[in-house]
């Protein structure tokens with residue numbers, strides 16, 4: 001395993017890590033329901049992609065209370 005010959009300062013390591021960042025996600029409005037969605041991916045709200053229904057969207061049902 002490679003071992004470092006010289007100790008790097010805290011600043012050096014921190015300077016290197018200034019480039020560790022997350023890239024912005026690309027949100028675009030869905031042409032079907034106008035909700036913001038990830039580009040090149042099926043809309044999670046209406047299940048449409050490329051002008052047609054690709055996946056079925058299940059509507060959440062309210063939990064029923066026991067007994068009554």
Ligand SMILES: [Zn+2]
Nearest residue numbers: 030033043046
């Ligand atoms: Zn949609």
